[in-house]
Amino acid sequence: MATPIILDCDPGIDDALAITFAHGHPGIDLLGITTVAGNVGLAQTTANALAVCEFIGAGGTPVTAGCAGPLLRPALDARQVHGESGLGGAVLPPPAAGPAPGHAIDYIIDTIGAARGEITLVATGPLTNIALAVRREPRLADWVQDFVIMGGSAGRGNTTPAAEYNMWADPEAAALVFRAGWTVVVLGLDVTLRTGASASVLERMGALGALGTELLLPALAQYRSTSPRETGPPVHDVCAVAWVAAAGVFGLVPARVQVETCGQLTSGMTVTEFEAAGGVGGSNARVATDIDVDGFWELTLGAYGRVAEGMRR
Numbered sequence: 001m002a003t004p005i006i007l008d009c010d011p012g013i014d015d016a017l018a019i020t021f022a023h024g025h026p027g028i029d030l031l032g033i034t035t036v037a038g039n040v041g042l043a044q045t046t047a048n049a050l051a052v053c054e055f056i057g058a059g060g061t062p063v064t065a066g067c068a069g070p071l072l073r074p075a076l077d078a079r080q081v082h083g084e085s086g087l088g089g090a091v092l093p094p095p096a097a098g099p100a101p102g103h104a105i106d107y108i109i110d111t112i113g114a115a116r117g118e119i120t121l122v123a124t125g126p127l128t129n130i131a132l133a134v135r136r137e138p139r140l141a142d143w144v145q146d147f148v149i150m151g152g153s154a155g156r157g158n159t160t161p162a163a164e165y166n167m168w169a170d171p172e173a174a175a176l177v178f179r180a181g182w183t184v185v186v187l188g189l190d191v192t193l194r195t196g197a198s199a200s201v202l203e204r205m206g207a208l209g210a211l212g213t214e215l216l217l218p219a220l221a222q223y224r225s226t227s228p229r230e231t232g233p234p235v236h237d238v239c240a241v242a243w244v245a246a247a248g249v250f251g252l253v254p255a256r257v258q259v260e261t262c263g264q265l266t267s268g269m270t271v272t273e274f275e276a277a278g279g280v281g282g283s284n285a286r287v288a289t290d291i292d293v294d295g296f297w298e299l300t301l302g303a304y305g306r307v308a309e310g311m312r313r
Helices: 013-024 042-056 104-113 128-136 165-169 171-178 199-206 210-221 238-245 293-312
Strands: 003-009 028-035 063-065 120-123 146-150 184-187 250-259 270-273 285-291
Touching: 003 013, 003 104, 003 238, 013 028, 013 042, 013 210, 013 238, 013 293, 028 042, 028 104, 028 238, 042 063, 042 210, 042 293, 063 104, 104 128, 120 128, 120 238, 128 171, 146 238, 165 171, 171 250, 184 238, 184 250, 199 210, 199 293, 210 293, 238 250, 238 285, 238 293
Parallel strands: 003 028, 003 120, 028 063, 120 146, 146 184, 184 285
Antiparallel strands: 250 270, 250 285
16 A cells, blocks of 8 residues: 655755655655745745656646745755756756645645545655644644654755755754654665666656656756765755655664754754664654665665656556
């Protein structure tokens, strides 16, 4: 039975690839997408989500726009990484449909509240929508089946030496989310940086017809993300939906995660205590520390293959 999910995202190259995975994997039922400002502005992240959905054959998926900026800080995008459009070198037809009516916060609360214990909430962008949703309806933390994020790092960051982008972009929202009373599944840089798309992976993407040649390859070709640990462009956000489909690909460790909001040099840092389970406050997260990279890519390319097959029909 497929796991129903809501994907809160800021497309974004790797968000677009996460949407594609969620549509293609038979173990996931993509109920809806909510968008937030992040990699690019809200109007563009929403248009990108709609365009990707229509391109891959998921045009019936509702896309609901959310917050246009962080809770307290000015919006700081990542165009230098994702390009002006947010999709790197991919140029998709403009979406024919507009976003669903209403606000992402209401969509998240209402949809999860109507199916308590059944829906997994997945977040791959700044946590502004999620923070406001759980602040408005604290019972949301009990209503979800799981809450999964791509974000943070138990080690170094990728936007500052201390902070990963999604946490850095709205640290106050992230801090609120980690205090909300749920156990957060955290797929952070400790594992996501190991998902670089190697030459052989890119070659297999190229064999996927229009999906590969018009979305996956041109998007990744202009993905300006660099790290000595990368073997190719990493697909950070795909890890969050991949965990829903096949949790065994990742090794998770209980931890207590708190987000720094005051430090001049450390704002957005996810302070991770792996020995916290028996300490004051206990654990509030399960943090990924290991990944089966080959298994991840087989899973991901399999999902993309199903999308490509559907696009050929």
